[in-house]
Amino acid sequence: MTESRTHTLFSFGTLRDERVQTALFGGAVPTSPAALAGYTTRPLKITDPAVIAASGLDVHLILERRLGASVEGAVLHLTDQELAAADAYEVDDYTRRRVVLSSRATTWAYLDAKPLRPAERIVVVGDSIAYGRCDPRGGWAGHLAAAHIAGNEAERRLFNLAVPGSTLADVGEQTPALLAARRPDTLLVAAGINDSAVPAAGTTAQADADLPAGSGSSSASDSDSDSDSEETADFARLAGSLDTLAATALGHNARLVVAGPSWLDEDRTRDYSGLRFTRARALALRAFLRAWCEANHIDFLDLWEPLRERTELLVDGLHPSAEGHRALYEHLDALGR
Numbered sequence: 110m111t112e113s114r115t116h117t118l119f120s121f122g123t124l125r126d127e128r129v130q131t132a133l134f135g136g137a138v139p140t141s142p143a144a145l146a147g148y149t150t151r152p153l154k155i156t157d158p159a160v161i162a163a164s165g166l167d168v169h170l171i172l173e174r175r176l177g178a179s180v181e182g183a184v185l186h187l188t189d190q191e192l193a194a195a196d197a198y199e200v201d202d203y204t205r206r207r208v209v210l211s212s213r214a215t216t217w218a219y220l221d222a223k224p225l226r227p228a229e230r231i232v233v234v235g236d237s238i239a240y241g242r243c244d245p246r247g248g249w250a251g252h253l254a255a256a257h258i259a260g261n262e263a264e265r266r267l268f269n270l271a272v273p274g275s276t277l278a279d280v281g282e283q284t285p286a287l288l289a290a291r292r293p294d295t296l297l298v299a300a301g302i303n304d305s306a307v308p309a310a311g312t313t314a315q316a317d318a319d320l321p322a323g324s325g326s327s328s329a330s331d332s333d334s335d336s337d338s339e340e341t342a343d344f345a346r347l348a349g350s351l352d353t354l355a356a357t358a359l360g361h362n363a364r365l366v367v368a369g370p371s372w373l374d375e376d377r378t379r380d381y382s383g384l385r386f387t388r389a390r391a392l393a394l395r396a397f398l399r400a401w402c403e404a405n406h407i408d409f410l411d412l413w414e415p416l417r418e419r420t421e422l423l424v425d426g427l428h429p430s431a432e433g434h435r436a437l438y439e440h441l442d443a444l445g446r
Contacts, residue, residue, distance in 0.1 A: 114186040119218040121182035123164040139186040144211040149175040173227035174294035224408040225445035228295040235299025237273035252438035281350035305390040372416040377426025415440040
């Protein structure tokens with residue numbers, strides 16, 4: 110019985126070559142002409158001998174964003190096995206992500222594995238750390254904006270729309286209305302520390318830096334099973350917000366990138382309007398975000414390590430100092446650019 114070709118993959122390079130298809134898939138696969146709006150290409154040097162042998166080329170093409178541009182190519186119709194073979198063929202510089210064709214159909218394509226490197230117009234949304242609180246130079250996002258725009262001042266933009274106190278639920282609700290005027294190709298969501306807040310002992314208060322709307326609170330006397338159930342429910346709500354953000358980004362032909370929470374010094378964090386921030390909860394959030402991104406083929410940038418055990422880089426145990434923001438930017442730049 111013939112396996113169903115349930116996957117479509119946009120190719121603008123060597124995967125369209127019948128020799129490459131024969132080497133990877135055992136023969137030519139069904140293809141149809143297609144175009145990808147909002148992209149151009151640049152050359153990429155290939156060093157993997159197996160890839161060079163299959164394609165006959167040591168320079169391939171890789172996509173980067175360009176407002177108003179378009180890349181002509183073809184959509185390949187693949188089985189599960191053929192898609193896995195295509196994944197194995199691509200070198201580590203590429204990663205498979207969802208894109209929107211000029212026809213408005215969605216499909217897979219291989220993009221730059223460093224998600225901020227090919228970006229032209231970036232929108233940042235998130236919380237007070239993404240906003241740059243405690244750093245008059247605008248925090249890690251300010252450093253990123255300066256470096257990004259310096260590369261091409263005429264074309265590149267970074268819009269920091271982060272709002273202190275925001276949770277993922279807030280970001281999921283507010284972001285859709287903000288994007289059209291800014292025409293982003295990359296949506297960087299700083300999934301911040303507010304999503305790890307729990308009520309302080311003896312209070313059930315909630316504030317701007319609270320858990321997602323509708324989440325339950327638990328006192329110190331609640332059972333472990335109750336806490337586990339509440340955490341599971343909280344993460345289910347976060348997944349819903351992330352799903353909304355993924356759909357919003359794709360609807361604007363933008364790439365979603367999720368930045369995880371940064372390390373906190375639990376011994377120095379104070380209660381914020383009846384809330385407290387625990388390292389265990391922040392680590393659980395980090396693990397959840399990483400797993401969600403992996404399962405949904407979304408880029409995850411881990412911001413935990415740069416501040417780990419470096420309490421001198423935190424103003425209050427929670428918010429980075431100017432030097433802390435610089436450390437976050439340098440780490441993010443290495444991961445994403």
